[in-house]
Structures are given as structure tokens and as C-alpha cells.
Amino acid sequence: MFAMTVRQRGRMEGQFELTPGMHAIVGSSGAGKTTLFRLIAGLEHHPSLKIRWNEQSIDRLLPHQRPVAYVPQRPSLVPHRTIEDQIRWIAQGSLPHWSHWIQWLNLEELLNRYPHQLSGGEQQRAALLRALVAKKPILLLDEALSQIDRPHRVSLYRKLQETLGEETLLLFSTHQWEEAEQFSEYVVFLQKGRIASSNNITQTVPVDSEMARMMGYVGSVPVPDGHLLIHSRTIVLGQSLGPSLHISGQGYQQPVSPTLSRYHFLSDDGRLLLEWIGNPSETTQFDDISIINPVLVPFSLPSTQGGG
């Protein structure tokens, strides 16, 4: 069990708890994801910081004493040592033990090269392996796979999910909600230094419009108790299917590519209510839309963002 509390006004405030497993830290750029990681890793500190891991307080330990391995966003390999040398140094010897990972990450050819001879994606893979061989129970990936193309990144997350031990905690940061959705159990949402929520991802409800936008909600509809959020993926064109919200108006589809279409939905009096990107469909014009699984929130989410 991992538990963290911090109260540094203007920088980082909040608390959260996580069980071992793979979880996401989500927030837009500048929200504080890196600061959070640095606090956990011990590179930054604040008197109010408290971190507990398995009944042990680790917030007063120096970085190298903590049960944490951290892979930062920027290139972090030692420039004047070969990949193999530095991974071996961190692993303290037994590299053959890791040959499976070396092969899987396609690093065999690159082992006796220097970091500057590797591409960005290769450097990130090497940095990831270097962190894995440190064998720490807590692994922090700070957008550490950003230069690896999406299909490879997806299979990498899957492999990490499969191979990480039961007592390991892996936190990865992302500003793409879909990645969090796909690979994490819990999400810690950061917004301007505030830890806004830590929920099981199936139950995450946005706390404000910024978070809602990040999660992919495209608009909201006022109801007596508040507002119902509309997500682009929960919109169904045409008549309703069972228990769902039904909105009348006029909608149009505009194909953008063979696999993507832009949709506009106007109210009966011509105001643009919703705009979203979605799967292509047969109907180019439609009268009503239905929303399945609308989420009730206290704030509204205006849909028009700078024109149609």
C-alpha cells in the first residue's frame, strides 16, 4: 500500500493512496506530474510531505535509499558510458538474467553504443530497461515512453502489466486519457498542483470542466440537479435505446478521412450544441441524438470552442 500527503501551497497539495499494480498520473502539461514524481523519488522535498510504503515511512530517506526507481521525461542516460556498461552498473552484475527484456526491447544491437548514437525512442527503451534492472518495488515513468510510437508503446504497457510482480507499484504519467483508460486501474488526476482525484478508473467523475475536456467530454446538458456530461463515445445517432438521455435537434456528418468523421449537432433554433469527432456512419443528417451513460456533475461544459 502506497500513501502520500503533501501540503505545499501553490506547488503541490493533496493526498492519495494506491495498492500495488499499474496506475496512471493524469494531468495537462504543467499540472505537476513531474513535481509529484520528484517528490516521491526524493529529488524534491517539503516538510509537509509524508509517504508511506508498506507500513514504512520513506519520505525522509535519500533518493538512493528509497525503494523507488524513476525514469524522467528528458534523456537521462549517462553520456560517456555505453548502454551495456551503465545498465550493468545499475543491475550490479547479472545482465544475462535480463536477456529476455533486452531482446524484447530490441536493444541487443545497441548495447555497446553510446547514448548519443541512439534515437530518441531507443534511448527511452534503454532508460526503461535500466530502471527495470534496479529492481525497485516502485517504478515511476514520467512520460518515459513518449518517443515510442503508439503500437509499440501499447504492447510495452501490456508487457509491463504482465511481467511486473504482485508487489510492484508502477506509476506512469500521461496527458492522454485513453492511455490511462487502457492500462491503469486507478488514476491520480493532477490539476495546477492539486491532486484532484484518485479513483478507480471505472468510477472517475471529472471535478471541473478542464478535467472533463481532458477525459473527452464534449458538452453538457442542463438538468434540474446539475449538468449531464456528454462524451463523444457515448453519443448514438437517431432514436434512443432504452434508458438514455434524448436530445432533439439537427445533426450533420462531415467525413474527414475514410475512418473519421466530424459531427455537428445544432439545437432546434440553430445554435451549435455539440461538435465531436467519431466513427463514420451511414447517416449524413440526423434529427436527434441519444446519450448513453451520461454523468451528472455540478458544473457545465460549454461545447463551442472557438468556432465550428
Add this chain to the structure above:
Amino acid sequence: MRRLLGIWSGITLAVLFVPVVVLFLHAGSLEQTIRSTAGRNAIEVTLGSGIIALAVDLLFGIPLSWILARLVRPKWRRWWGTLLIIPLLMPPLVLGLVLAYVVGPASPIGSTISLANTFAGLVIAQIYESLPFFVLTAWGYLGAIPRSLEEDVWVLGKSPWQTFWFVTWPMARAGFAIAAAMAWARIVGAFGAPVVVAYHPSGLPVAIWIQLQEQGLPAALGLALWLIIVSLPLPVWLNWRFSHVRYDR
């Protein structure tokens, strides 16, 4: 435009190398010089005093440049940098005069034991001419080592001490080597301060000066060539070995 730049740079280079070429055209006098006792003495004095001066430079310069690069708050660095420029830019003659005053018979220290015109005086003069140079050069190189490099392996379980040997020292070593190269050239070529503080025993620069006055220009060329031989190979080699390493990220 590019051709013009090329030609202009070519002329500059040619002009810069004229002294070197001229000297080597007189390579014959090398042998002559080493056969004369005056020549041999000058070479020995320069080498002996130079090695001691360089050792002292390292002894004091390495800790000082390390502290300046790593432990002084960024706010204060500008002050320290400016302060160190002063002894660096002090004209060697002025330096020599002041040193001669301090260690010579005229001063309270010097009246008990005068170091003017002694081997020790020569070493001191060489140290004063080279130490600020060493510190500023080393400081520059050390300052260019990104601290994040160390953080990145601390967070993988490596202690600061382990990190120093694996990550920092190889990079710092390059900086110290280049600083030592520069300092050596300054030490061996020191003239302004030694000519005032320690006319005897004469290192090569002062010996050249004496030869020049007593026997004229061509006679001094042999000694000059030896000065080049003594002073340049180490810096040139150290630069070759270490200056291609760059740690831009």
C-alpha cells in the same frame, strides 16, 4: 562570401603560424643549445620549477574550482567569477613587482627570509601567473556537467559516492586535464613575474631574454625552440585527448 571568409581565415592562420614555422626552420640550433651548460641549466630549471608549480596549482586549484562550480550558490557565482578575473588579468610585470616586494628583502616577510632570486621565488611567480587561469578553466568545465546526470542515477539506487566515480569523475577529469594543460603553458612561458622576482635561477624565458641581450637574436632561437618543446606537447596532447568530449543534451 564564403570564399572571402575562407581566404581571410587562411591568412589569419598563416600569420599565426609564422613564428612556429620560423622556429622550426632553426631546428639545427637545438643540439647546440643542449650542449651548452647555460642551455641545459635553463631547461632543467624550467622543468623542475614547472612541475612543482603545476603540482601546487592542482593542489589548490582542484578544490577551489570544485567548490566554485558545485557549492557556491548561483547568485554568488558572478561575484566570484569577477573577483578571479582580477589576478588573472593582472599584468605579469605588475604581479612580479608586487611579489618581489612581498617576498623580497624590502618587506617584513622577506627581511627574515628573502625568496627573491631563488628557485622558490621562481616557483611562486609561476604559480601566481597560472593558478587563476587553472581555476577559471576548470570551473568552466565543471560547471558544464549537468547535475541532472547525477540525479538520474541516484533515483536508481546509486549512492552519491558511487555516482561520483562512475558518472562525474570521468567528466571532471577532462576539465581538470585541460585546465592543467593551459596552466602548464602559462607556467613554462611565464616571463613578466619571474624576470622581476627571480632573475636567477633562470628558467627558459628569462634565459632567452638574457641571450637576446648578450648575444643577439639568432643565438636566442635555440633556447626558444626548447621552450616550445617543453611547453607545448603536454597541452596539445591533453587538448586532443579531452576536448572532443562534449556533454550537450
